[in-house]
Amino acid sequence: MTEPVLLDLADGIATLTLNRPSAGNALNMELATLLHRHAESLASNADVRVVVIRATGKLFCAGGDVRDMAGATDRSGFLRELADGMHRALLALRELTVPLIVAVQGPAAGGGLGLVLAADIAVAADTATFVAAYSAIGLSPDCGVTALLPNAVGARRAALFALTNSRLTAAQAEEWGLISEAVSADALEARVAELARLVADRPGESAGQAARLLRNSPERSYAEQLDDEATTIARLSDTAAASALIEAFAKR
Numbered sequence: 001m002t003e004p005v006l007l008d009l010a011d012g013i014a015t016l017t018l019n020r021p022s023a024g025n026a027l028n029m030e031l032a033t034l035l036h037r038h039a040e041s042l043a044s045n046a047d048v049r050v051v052v053i054r055a056t057g058k059l060f061c062a063g064g065d066v067r068d069m070a071g072a073t074d075r076s077g078f079l080r081e082l083a084d085g086m087h088r089a090l091l092a093l094r095e096l097t098v099p100l101i102v103a104v105q106g107p108a109a110g111g112g113l114g115l116v117l118a119a120d121i122a123v124a125a126d127t128a129t130f131v132a133a134y135s136a137i138g139l140s141p142d143c144g145v146t147a148l149l150p151n152a153v154g155a156r157r158a159a160l161f162a163l164t165n166s167r168l169t170a171a172q173a174e175e176w177g178l179i180s181e182a183v184s185a186d187a188l189e190a191r192v193a194e195l196a197r198l199v200a201d202r203p204g205e206s207a208g209q210a211a212r213l214l215r216n217s218p219e220r221s222y223a224e225q226l227d228d229e230a231t232t233i234a235r236l237s238d239t240a241a242a243s244a245l246i247e248a249f250a251k252r
Contacts (some may be wrong), residue, residue, distance in 0.1 A: 006032035007038045007214045012044050012049035012200040016033055021057025023233040026065035026144075032085030039092035049200035050207070051096060052192060053115060063110020063133050064142075081157055083142045090118050099199045099211040103192040104170075104179065109133035114143025116179065117152060120211045121199075123192050125171040127186035130178060131167040153177050153216045204241030 006017040016024040016038055025031075042048050055061060064082060072078035093100060102119035116122050124130075134141050141149075141162060150158040153176045153250040160166065161176075171184035183191050209232050217225050222225050236242050 003034060005034040005038060006027070007041075009045070009048065011213075013052060013196045014045075014048045014049060014050070015052045015054060018055040018061055021055075021067060023067075024059040024107075025055045025063030026062045026067075027056060027082065027086055028068055029082055032082060032089050035094055036085065036089035039089055039096065042098075043092065043096055048096075048098055049202075050099050050101060050196050051093070052101045052103060052196050053093075053119060054192070055105060056121050058104070059106045059112075060104045060128065061110075061112025061115060061155045062107070063101070063112050066137060069137075073108050079139075086114070090114060094118055094215060097205070097208040097212050099207050101189055101192060101199070102198055104128045105185070105188055107131070110141075110145075110179055111143035114141075114145050114148075116152045117148035118144060120214065121195060122179040123181045123183060123188065123195065124173060124179045126170045126182050127185050128170045128173075128182075129167050130170075132144045132165055135163070135165050149178075153236075164182040203245055204239050205236060206242070209236060 002019060004018070004020045006019050008015045008017070008105075016035065018031070020026060020031060040147070042051060056231070062146055064079075068082075069075060069078065091103065099121065100119040101123070102116050103120045104116055104122060104124035105128065107129045108116050108124075109131045113130060113132060116124075132141060140188075145162070149162065153161065161168065168176065168178065170179065173179045174182040181191070203236075213225070213229060213232065216228065222227070237246070
């Protein structure tokens, strides 16, 4: 049986691939559980320098599996379990102290939008589209969409996007700040590989700690963020990687 999430690790780059192409990579409990398990395994792997999230098939992610919802005898219980499962996976990913990069090769909807927003860097093919989708089936957002969307695009645009179920092209998503870059479809894999390599090659913990600080910033006061910045930069200055670079720079 093919697993719904594949994990590959090479040269410091961990790649998580959504692998339910026949279902549009729709989110079900098996996928959520495996995504969480893989994220937890990466947290204890010191070789991981960056995580790339990608998908197989034409769609990046169609959101929650609506066919499973329709077939559930206890629909409320089913949706609570699925939302909780995906939220555990997303929290585990966001708690990794390495940068997250997402490659969006096709449409992202609902919970798939949550996966895009969870990443630090999002690159999309110019053929990709983005839609909240929840209201089309009478539901409200999950997967962190309401937590992260306003910070990415602004409160007014977030409301317009979510409440009207508007569909954004990749170019519009880039303009709004929903994604970092839109590239041609045939350039997507190469661009993501280039960015992953650039990030993975940053010395020591610098990139991972920068990503962590940026993720945590919206949830904190300015004073709390400054304190974390001071603690982190002081700690990193004592690491072997930073010490060698500081001393070499000073000798120029």
